Amino acid sequence: MKDEKTYSRGIFLLVIYFVFLLLDCYFLYKANYKSRLFSKPILMFFLIFWFHRNTALGIGIPPQSSRILVCTYSIFILSALSDFFALCWNIFFWYAWMILYIPIYFVYLLLYIEVGRRANEEKKLVFYIKKIVPAFITVALLAVLVLWKTTGLGIETYQLGLYLHVFIICLLAAVCMNMWEFKQLEKSRLLFAIGVLFIILTNITFCFDALYYNRRHRILDVFTALGNGSATIFMLLGVIKVLKYWKKLEY
Secondary structure, three states: OHHHHHHHHHHHHHHHHHHHHHHHHHHHHOOOHHHHHHHHHHHHHHHHHHHHHOOOOOOOOOHHHHHHHHHHHHHHHHHHHHHHHHHHOOHHHHHHHHHHHHHHHHHHHHHHHHHHHHHOOOOOOOOOHHHHHHHHHHHHHHHHHHHHHHOOOOOOHHHHHHHHHHHHHHHHHHHHHHHHHOHHHOOOHHHHHHHHHHHHHHHHHHHHHHHHOOOOOHHHHHHHHHHHHHHHHHHHHHHHHHHHOHHHOOO
């Protein structure tokens, strides 16, 4: 009964999060940026509370999962800082908002690596070439196509930052595909993969929105916001699934 009650409360908080996410997207589409000063910050509050309710307050956290928690809460902190910069609507803060996604996705990468390491029977970091190479090359080729269309693949300073950003996403996709070699992750790896897929789609949308169309179409801003929110949710669902069944894994 306690687990069912915790689960239902978690779903309720998640529904509230999506309601405010849609409200924030509406303000974004209408260019009502003053209202976003209220709708945007509350998103992270509900997200953290939902995650905390379904882990530390609900099922408990195995001590072996501390690194996963550190990565997860680091993503929360960096994302909250990124949200703050995004609301400032100053050119300096706008660039800071974009740059912050490099460390955010890097922590995503560390999180996925740690999940894979913990799922290995010997608790060692093992990469399977037949999984990671095709995934890396596929995403890299897609990225080259998108960047060629949107930026011309130049070597200006901001473009070099984009290439680092893309490289981390390619690594993230490769590490995610590596999870398919671990039977212990069969209940969570699809959630992690959907999260990566949303990250890829979100970044494609953002490239065309900001670099190709110069943000003329606000609907693309909305798709970017929805994609970011969805990517985070599926990543957290994967983490919760891993933590919830961690005691069933063989140590």
